[in-house]
Amino acid sequence: MALKNKYLIDLLETVKKRNQGEPEFIQAVTEVIETLEPVIEKRPDLVEAGVLDRLVEPERQIVFRVPWVDDNGKVQVNRGFRVQFNSAIGPYKGGIRLHPSVYIGIIKFLGFEQVFKNSLTTLPMGGGKGGSDFDPKGKSDGEVMRFCQSFMTELCKHIGADTDVPAGDIGTGAREIGYMFGQYKRLRNEFTGVLTGKGLTYGGSLARTEATGYGLCYFTNEMLKANGKSFEGKTVVISGSGNVAIYATEKATALGAKVVALSDSNGYIYDPDGIDLACVKQLKEVERKRIKEYVSTHPNATYTEGCKGIWTIKCDIALPCATQNEIDGESAAILVKNGCWCVSEGANMPSTPEAINTYLANGILYGPAKAANAGGVATSGLEMSQNSERLSWTFEEVDAKLHGIMVSIFNACDSAAKEYGMEGNYMAGANIAGFLKVAEAMKAQGCV
Numbered sequence: 064m065a066l067k068n069k070y071l072i073d074l075l076e077t078v079k080k081r082n083q084g085e086p087e088f089i090q091a092v093t094e095v096i097e098t099l100e101p102v103i104e105k106r107p108d109l110v111e112a113g114v115l116d117r118l119v120e121p122e123r124q125i126v127f128r129v130p131w132v133d134d135n136g137k138v139q140v141n142r143g144f145r146v147q148f149n150s151a152i153g154p155y156k157g158g159i160r161l162h163p164s165v166y167i168g169i170i171k172f173l174g175f176e177q178v179f180k181n182s183l184t185t186l187p188m189g190g191g192k193g194g195s196d197f198d199p200k201g202k203s204d205g206e207v208m209r210f211c212q213s214f215m216t217e218l219c220k221h222i223g224a225d226t227d228v229p230a231g232d233i234g235t236g237a238r239e240i241g242y243m244f245g246q247y248k249r250l251r252n253e254f255t256g257v258l259t260g261k262g263l264t265y266g267g268s269l270a271r272t273e274a275t276g277y278g279l280c281y282f283t284n285e286m287l288k289a290n291g292k293s294f295e296g297k298t299v300v301i302s303g304s305g306n307v308a309i310y311a312t313e314k315a316t317a318l319g320a321k322v323v324a325l326s327d328s329n330g331y332i333y334d335p336d337g338i339d340l341a342c343v344k345q346l347k348e349v350e351r352k353r354i355k356e357y358v359s360t361h362p363n364a365t366y367t368e369g370c371k372g373i374w375t376i377k378c379d380i381a382l383p384c385a386t387q388n389e390i391d392g393e394s395a396a397i398l399v400k401n402g403c404w405c406v407s408e409g410a411n412m413p414s415t416p417e418a419i420n421t422y423l424a425n426g427i428l429y430g431p432a433k434a435a436n437a438g439g440v441a442t443s444g445l446e447m448s449q450n451s452e453r454l455s456w457t458f459e460e461v462d463a464k465l466h467g468i469m470v471s472i473f474n475a476c477d478s479a480a481k482e483y484g485m486e487g488n489y490m491a492g493a494n495i496a497g498f499l500k501v502a503e504a505m506k507a508q509g510c511v
């Protein structure tokens with residue numbers, strides 16, 4: 064989409080100059096700015112208040128050394144990050160990513176998206192994100208613990224239950240959150256809801272583990288219903304085999320679909336009989352093995368090296384749940400050619416701009432990540448509420464609230480898209496609805 068508004072063109076130029084070498088961040092900002100053009104035309108007061116100029120600059124960026132000792136007694140050094148992006152509507156909130164590809168540009172793109180996503184949940188949460196280039200894969204529990212303790216030793220100076228509440232993301236699951244929470248409690252002598260995604264024995268919320276995957280399917284189901292369709296009898300391809308992918312598979316199957324493929328960063332499995340999720344859970348959640356092991360117990364299934372090929376499998380609905388930019392223009396065109404008519408995003412920014420253009424040009428029902436995967440952070444917000452109340456709700460209560468939130472997110476995207484003359488463009492709707500709440504709060508709070 065080519066921008067016409069001079070103010071937005073200049074703003075984007077400034078962002079590009081100021082954030083050189085951070086293509087993912089520039090990509091995320093560009094997408095949002097392009098869809099906000101009609102809002103800016105209608106709301107000169109927001110330009111006057113410098114809302115957008117402030118919104119594209121994080122409030123605070125913290126970068127730190129994380130030294131730890133491996134099992135051979137050797138000192139290892141990683142780099143830690145926390146970007147506190149925007150606190151206009153609540154304490155900073157967003158996950159911690161542990162993956163070798165992490166650098167400041169990845170954390171900034173995720174933190175920027177988080178601002179809009181958290182706004183869409185209707186809960187009072189600002190946006191932030193953190194992480195490290197540490198790779199938990201192949202490390203012993205002791206190594207992961209020593210890393211997490213060192214990471215938290217610095218991070219604890221910058222977070223708190225009313226300041227900034229981190230959570231999980233790629234590479235940060237229940238084990239890592241447990242080690243980080245333990246170290247925070249020890250250093251601060253405080254038992255507070257400073258992290259979400261905690262274990263159920265120490266303040267975690269039921270249904271948090273399932274929330275992002277379930278929420279993705281709840282959102283997608285609303286989008287399908289609004290367009291006279293459903294999951295019933297449909298063939299679904301899901302990338303990844305981590306937290307989001309596993310629970311998206313579970314819910315899509317419960318809603319009547321057949322999930323035929325999953326992947327990890329080495330390759331993908333295809334099972335025409337439908338994925339045996341109990342086997343995947345055992346492999347990934349318990350044994351921490353690679354997805355290719357699946358085929359040794361499922362003779363009808365095949366394993367193919369490389370991730371990209373998963374998008375050549377014929378399907379009705381594609382749910383990318385692995386990582387950013389995993390569907391490029393070429394893969395999107397293959398999906399369309401093979402009859403896929405819905406793409407809904409569990410991962411953050413999994414589609415390149417070329418892929419998104421292909422969806423929009425071909426009338427694909429497109430559920431953008433900010434809206435479609437907001438169920439994880441929404442349920443983290445519910446975990447914070449339970450921690451503050453010193454109560455815990457049942458699985459059914461949390462799941463019902465999650466469902467209600469995902470329905471309201473879909474309705475907000477749908478209405479905003481219609482109001483600004485882009486009916487059916489849920490990406491524009493998500494950006495606009497998420498933006499307006501934050502923008503009003505920023506304007507009301509003055510130039511801070």
Ligand code: NDP
Pocket residue numbers: 231232233234235275302303304305306307308326327328329370384385386387409410411436437439440
């Ligand atoms: P996990 O670490 O549990 O799983 C990630 C999965 O994606 C793994 O199967 C992993 O394979 C694969 N993957 C990771 N990086 C790559 C890569 N570069 N190329 C190909 N595959 C890759 O993470 P989550 O399931 O929690 O997160 C998945 C996505 O969902 C991320 O984009 C995350 O930001 C997003 N998300 C997560 C939320 C949550 O609540 N967990 C909330 C909202 C969004 P391998 O094991 O080989 O690395």
